[in-house]
Amino acid sequence: MDLVVVDPLRPDPERVAEAAARLRAGGLVALPTETVYGLAADATNPQAVAGIYAAKGRPSTNPLIVHVADLEAARALASDWPDTAEALAARFWPGPLTLVLPRAVALADAVTAGLDTVGIRVPSHPVASAILAACGRPLAAPSANLSTALSPTTAAHVALGLEEVEGLIVDGGATPVGIESTVVSLVGRPTLLRPGAVGAEEIEEVVGTLERREGTPRTGDAGLPSPGLLERHYAPNAALRPFDPEDPDVAHEIEAVRGEGRITGALLRSPLPLDVDHTVPMSPDPAGYARTLYASLHGLDLAGAEVVWVERPPDDPAWEAVRDRLRRASSR
Ligand code: TXA
Ligand code: MG
Numbered sequence: 001m002d003l004v005v006v007d008p009l010r011p012d013p014e015r016v017a018e019a020a021a022r023l024r025a026g027g028l029v030a031l032p033t034e035t036v037y038g039l040a041a042d043a044t045n046p047q048a049v050a051g052i053y054a055a056k057g058r059p060s061t062n063p064l065i066v067h068v069a070d071l072e073a074a075r076a077l078a079s080d081w082p083d084t085a086e087a088l089a090a091r092f093w094p095g096p097l098t099l100v101l102p103r104a105v106a107l108a109d110a111v112t113a114g115l116d117t118v119g120i121r122v123p124s125h126p127v128a129s130a131i132l133a134a135c136g137r138p139l140a141a142p143s144a145n146l147s148t149a150l151s152p153t154t155a156a157h158v159a160l161g162l163e164e165v166e167g168l169i170v171d172g173g174a175t176p177v178g179i180e181s182t183v184v185s186l187v188g189r190p191t192l193l194r195p196g197a198v199g200a201e202e203i204e205e206v207v208g209t210l211e212r213r214e215g216t217p218r219t220g221d222a223g224l225p226s227p228g229l230l231e232r233h234y235a236p237n238a239a240l241r242p243f244d245p246e247d248p249d250v251a252h253e254i255e256a257v258r259g260e261g262r263i264t265g266a267l268l269r270s271p272l273p274l275d276v277d278h279t280v281p282m283s284p285d286p287a288g289y290a291r292t293l294y295a296s297l298h299g300l301d302l303a304g305a306e307v308v309w310v311e312r313p314p315d316d317p318a319w320e321a322v323r324d325r326l327r328r329a330s331s332r
Pocket of ligand 2: 142143
């Protein structure tokens with residue numbers, strides 16, 4: 001992919017115009033959002049959207065989130081706009097919340113994987129906003145990684161993962177939130193489809209108790225409530241081993257794995273004296289932890305770590321999204 005670097009807060013209008021022109025011409029552009037980097041294409045252009053699925057190796061049954069510049073453009077994508085959508089949009093947009101609503105017709109069918117609903121979000125990152133405004137079209141954008149790999153939080157992660165892909169990377173630095181948006185369906189009763197950057201409790205303050213999807217779907221059937229919610233997702237190369245700090249067996253396990261000559265790592269919220277090759281200190285608060293989670297796992301992959309011990313996060317609602325991503329990253 002080609003690469004241009006922009007100021008994350010005040011992106012150069014010429015670079016923004018170049019990205020927008022490529023998108024209007026049906027090209028792929030990887031760009032920073034506040035959550036993770038997205039791989040964007042014109043959501044009204046079927047070939048461009050097909051390019052996203054091909055680049056990621058993404059199953060055609062997994063729908064894409066459509067990003068728009070503002071509330072008005074969001075409303076235009078939905079065939080029904082309930083009061084709950086209005087209230088959530090007013091409170092959380094622009095920002096890391098995706099709303100699933102009945103879809104209007106203007107989009108390429110592939111965007112929604114043939115579903116009659118569409119995931120919509122208005123991102124807050126200045127680079128994403130500027131490109132959306134300049135482009136004047138809704139942009140389909142999944143995370144800019146190969147399907148089932150770790151999401152990218154830097155342009156370097158995108159470049160390493162999508163090396164062979166033709167398109168442009170707009171490098172606007174590290175993404176500030178670090179994990180993906182929260183996905184809430186407003187088709188029927190408000191339902192949490194994916195925990196994420198906005199806490200479920202904050203959303204419940206606006207729309208009342210959220211339904212939860214039951215269990216975690218394992219295959220990509222189009223009939224699933226959110227086909228992208230596969231168990232193995234967001235996974236690093238290394239095998240992750242969640243552990244509790246009081247667990248007396250961890251030191252022995254590490255010794256045994258190192259004895260086999262394997263490279264080890266640890267993600268730690270507290271200063272535990274684990275004898276691993278690569279220790280990554282993590283923030284004790286959930287937002288700080290989320291911000292560096294993917295970058296830490298990418299770093300451990302680059303360091304060749306094969307087994308990584310992860311100090312289990314607290315069993316507290318504020319940690320729900322981090323626990324979700326760690327659980328998926330641990331599952332093989
Ligand atoms: O933060 C984010 O949401 C990032 C940035 C780039 O915006 N995007 C992202 O996209 O994480 P992706 O494709 O990696 O994840 C989108 C999730 C998937 O789990 C997908 O199944 C779900 O949203 N989704 C999209 N449209 C849907 C729909 N119509 N119904 C149910 N789930 C939907
Ligand atoms: Mg993704």
